[in-house]
Amino acid sequence: MLQEAPNTTNHKRHVVKLLNDHGITPTHQRVEIGLVLLTKAQHMSADLVLEKVNADQNIVSKATVYNTLGLFARKGLIREVIVDATKVFYDSNTRPHHHFYDVTNGTLLDISDELEIKGLPNPPNEATIHGVDVIVRISRESETEIA
Numbered sequence: 001m002l003q004e005a006p007n008t009t010n011h012k013r014h015v016v017k018l019l020n021d022h023g024i025t026p027t028h029q030r031v032e033i034g035l036v037l038l039t040k041a042q043h044m045s046a047d048l049v050l051e052k053v054n055a056d057q058n059i060v061s062k063a064t065v066y067n068t069l070g071l072f073a074r075k076g077l078i079r080e081v082i083v084d085a086t087k088v089f090y091d092s093n094t095r096p097h098h099h100f101y102d103v104t105n106g107t108l109l110d111i112s113d114e115l116e117i118k119g120l121p122n123p124p125n126e127a128t129i130h131g132v133d134v135i136v137r138i139s140r141e142s143e144t145e146i147a
Helices: 009-021 027-039 047-056 062-076 141-146
Strands: 079-084 085-092 099-102 106-109 135-138
Touching: 009 027, 009 141, 027 062, 047 062, 047 085, 062 079, 106 141
Parallel strands: 099 135
Antiparallel strands: 079 085, 099 106
């Protein structure tokens, strides 16, 4: 992941390297999407990625953004965080961690505290557990009262 900074030639080179390291061909559109999503640890919807990519006149279709984000997730460059059937965030932090989902304003936040999970069931038929993702849904009373 890159440090937060403007999109420069060095950042493009770094994104190209990240893509290559993950077995992804670095097309112009993929590099532009990578520059938007991989410059800092963040959670973005596909629509927000599309908006930011196209803000600088880089015309990328919605289908290209969705397909590219899916590819990035399959290759382990980002994580898909599915909040519900209609809301998916793309997380540039691929380390194991959990999230708060604020149902009041639709934002996703990392849980910074250690979370201990006890009593996981044994997986069926000799399957192996690869991870546990916890999403804690929260709401902010003061924002709810204003609306």
